Amino acid sequence: MLNIKIILGSTRPGRFSEQVAPWLARVCSEAQLDDTAVEVLDLRDYPMPFFDQSVLPSHVVDGAYGNEVVRAWAAKIREADAFIIVAPEYDHGYPAVLKNALDSVYAEWNKKPVSFVSYGGVGGARSVEQLRLVSIELQMVPIRAGVNIPNPWLLCDEKGVLKDGALDQYTKVAEGMLTQLLWWGQMLKAAREV
């Protein structure tokens, strides 16, 4: 069983990530992947403090983090074999809430692949390029394929609601990303088990 976690990278009211995640989960389920479980993780459900521990996450053993919410977050990340991060662009970078979630645990990310579905004026590309560097430090494997959605606000109506089928144009690209993610997910899972 390969366990894929989709992580919503923003928490603000009216966030676009919330509209991307169901589409992405649908792409995964319509791909009818054998032996694969997909779960959406919402950072709103894990209100971690801004990192405030004296012990470095990379020094923590067996998920014994000093904060209860972080321990719950770590347990979810430990279950995963691969990640898809829904990544907005904030000020040419990534949202602080996402970076904090990445910083807060360590071993649970290690030796697992990650891909990004991003959005923003230039498709969130600047956020993703930074996230790739961060993920390498966490001993993750950022894969090449990803989905970049330019000007997401143009896909929404005046109330900010995604227009019907507006993300369908990205389905093929997302399927390609999934193929690469699964390959790396299976390879690294096998390698971790050796």
Ligand SMILES: Cc1cc2nc3c(=O)[nH]c(=O)nc-3n(C[C@H](O)[C@H](O)[C@H](O)COP(=O)(O)O)c2cc1C
């Ligand atoms: C604090 C902040 C900074 C932003 N900076 C950028 C930016 O540098 N480049 C960009 O393309 N979009 C930027 N945006 C627009 C976001 O890409 C857009 O609002 C997107 O929907 C934010 O993701 P979210 O809705 O999931 O929070 C910014 C939005 C916020 C809230």
